Amino acid sequence: MAVVNTDILQHSGIRQEKQRSVAAAPAITYRLFLPVILLVVIYSWPTIIVLLTAVSVWISAVLFRWVSVTHTAVNATPSKLSSGIKQLGADLGDLTQSCHKDISTLTSEFDRLSSVQTTAIGGLMQSFTGLEAQTRGLRELVVAAMAKLTSHSSGDGSGSKISHEVNNLIQVFQDNISSLGEGSRQLVDMFNIMREHIDGINRLLKEIEGISSQTNLLALNAAIEAARAGEAGRGFAVVADEVRSLSTRSNQFSTQIRTRFTTTQEAMHKAAYTVGRMAALDMKMSMNSQGRIADIMNEMEHMNGDVATNLQQVDQITSQINHDVGVAVRSLQFEDMTTQLIQHMRNRVLAIDSIQTILGEAAATMVRSAGEETAGSIEHACQLLLQAKDRKKSLANNGPVAQKDMQGGSVDLF
Amino acid sequence: MAKILIVDDEPHMRLLVSAMLKSDKHELCVAENGQSAMDLLKDGGFDVMITDLVMPTKNGIDLIMEIKQALPQLKIIAMSGGGGINGRFDYLPIAKLIGAENILRKPFKREDLSSAVEDILATHN
Numbered sequence: 403m404a405v406v407n408t409d410i411l412q413h414s415g416i417r418q419e420k421q422r423s424v425a426a427a428p429a430i431t432y433r434l435f436l437p438v439i440l441l442v443v444i445y446s447w448p449t450i451i452v453l454l455t456a457v458s459v460w461i462s463a464v465l466f467r468w469v470s471v472t473h474t475a476v477n478a479t480p481s482k483l484s485s486g487i488k489q490l491g492a493d494l495g496d497l498t499q500s501c502h503k504d505i506s507t508l509t510s511e512f513d514r515l516s517s518v519q520t521t522a523i524g525g526l527m528q529s530f531t532g533l534e535a536q537t538r539g540l541r542e543l544v545v546a547a548m549a550k551l552t553s554h555s556s557g558d559g560s561g562s563k564i565s566h567e568v569n570n571l572i573q574v575f576q577d578n579i580s581s582l583g584e585g586s587r588q589l590v591d592m593f594n595i596m597r598e599h600i601d602g603i604n605r606l607l608k609e610i611e612g613i614s615s616q617t618n619l620l621a622l623n624a625a626i627e628a629a630r631a632g633e634a635g636r637g638f639a640v641v642a643d644e645v646r647s648l649s650t651r652s653n654q655f656s657t658q659i660r661t662r663f664t665t666t667q668e669a670m671h672k673a674a675y676t677v678g679r680m681a682a683l684d685m686k687m688s689m690n691s692q693g694r695i696a697d698i699m700n701e702m703e704h705m706n707g708d709v710a711t712n713l714q715q716v717d718q719i720t721s722q723i724n725h726d727v728g729v730a731v732r733s734l735q736f737e738d739m740t741t742q743l744i745q746h747m748r749n750r751v752l753a754i755d756s757i758q759t760i761l762g763e764a765a766a767t768m769v770r771s772a773g774e775e776t777a778g779s780i781e782h783a784c785q786l787l788l789q790a791k792d793r794k795k796s797l798a799n800n801g802p803v804a805q806k807d808m809q810g811g812s813v814d815l816f
Numbered sequence: 817m818a819k820i821l822i823v824d825d826e827p828h829m830r831l832l833v834s835a836m837l838k839s840d841k842h843e844l845c846v847a848e849n850g851q852s853a854m855d856l857l858k859d860g861g862f863d864v865m866i867t868d869l870v871m872p873t874k875n876g877i878d879l880i881m882e883i884k885q886a887l888p889q890l891k892i893i894a895m896s897g898g899g900g901i902n903g904r905f906d907y908l909p910i911a912k913l914i915g916a917e918n919i920l921r922k923p924f925k926r927e928d929l930s931s932a933v934e935d936i937l938a939t940h941n
């Protein structure tokens with residue numbers, strides 16, 4: 403307020419100075435012309451009357467002109483207004499017509515959108531449901547395979563059931579071979595007995611050879627003693643000779659037996675070595691096959707482990723797919739929401755269209771009423787506009803669906 | 817006192833047999849298979865060899881057969897669990913058949929081993 407007052411003060415100050423500088427000139431003029439005017443008034447008052455009359459006539463002419471101009475404008479208003487309203491009504495009519503056309507295109511597009519969406523989502527839903535069923539089936543298979551694999555595994559870390567079964571089978575096989583091998587063991591035992599007998603025979607043979615050689619020596623001594631005894635020992639010499647020949651024969655026999663015995667011993671030795679080589683070969687084969695079986699078992703265990711791991715991975719992937727498909731199927735169910743949204747948009751557009759129709763009617767009324775008695779028609783147009791306004795208000799109140807995302811559980815539509 | 821070679825692929829068995837014979841004041845050597853036993857025997861001086869039968873690289877049967885050809889004077893004691901791996905053969909009687917002077921079936925006592933060695937040395941001398 404102070405500022406304003408100051409402004410006003412300042413302003414009036416300036417004005418006072420201006421008035422002072424301007425007032426100087428009229429003061430001089432006034433002092434110069436005042437006696438002239440007084441002289442004119444005193445000496446030429448009829449001229450003043452004439453002048454005053456002329457001024458009043460001029461003012462009257464100006465007033466008349468102003469009145470006539472105003473009157474002419476008042477006379478021109480109805481025709482210009484009528485053509486303006488007519489033009490306005492026609493333009494409004496054209497505009498509503500064009501809007502109506504657009505809206506009808508829009509509604510048909512909404513219909514197409516809705517139908518395309520329904521078809522597409524129906525197809526997707528079907529295929530996803532199928533996929534879900536398939537993955538569920540696949541998962542069941544995987545779980546069954548894993549269960550089978552686990553049931554084949556002993557679970558105590560000592561290997562799988564299969565490898566146990568294979569081991570048992572091999573044991574049975576070995577038992578069979580073992581019972582067959584009983585014969586070969588008996589054979590080896592008999593060989594050993596034969597070897598002992600051969601050793602015994604060898605000892606006996608040596609004994610016989612000793613006896614034979616001793617007998618021969620004895621016979622030789624007897625022959626010598628018989629020769630020394632002369633005629634008396636002749637008979638004894640014959641006996642000694644016979645004993646000697648007996649010893650020779652015995653020696654011959656024992657040599658023959660020795661030859662045969664050596665042959666037998668060699669054959670025995672060869673047989674023993676053959677058995678030895680067979681046993682050694684058997685040992686090598688057994689050691690190798692034992693190792694090989696162990697390798698195969700290990701390999702099988704490894705493979706089982708790998709298969710189990712792979713199955714576990716497949717199971718994980720399958721359940722992930724199952725989950726994803728579930729999400730997709732759930733998401734697709736939001737078709738209802740979009741359909742409702744589309745329906746709502748369509749309804750809104752139709753409502754706008756009805757407003758357009760009312761506006762079109764109002765426009766037509768305006769066109770019709772132009773140039774006629776207007777009060778009733780304009781009132782009717784105003785009523786129509788009010789109606790349109792009300793409809794617009796109710797349209798604004800009728801909001802769309804509140805659902806904005808696709809999180810399940812908080813759906814307010816279905 | 818004799819020079820004895822102990823052959824077995826199991827380390828604990830070599831140690832055990834060595835320990836069993838230690839008190840008998842013999843000179844002891846060990847080999848882990850038939851091949852290294854053959855190499856040691858060729859250097860000479862051994863009186864007795866106590867050998868396992870089931871061994872890798874060269875088994876006891878092959879070793880005995882080879883020794884009987886190359887070193888017939890060496891006395892052999894074969895020791896084994898006896899039964900073959902697949903039960904087809906009992907290796908111990910076969911060892912005897914091919915010339916092992918004595919056989920010992922695992923598991924054996926210290927006295928069994930000592931008397932087997934003493935018997936062989938007695939027969940040898």
Ligand SMILES: [Mg+2]
Pocket residue numbers: 824825826868869870871
């Ligand atoms: Mg062994």
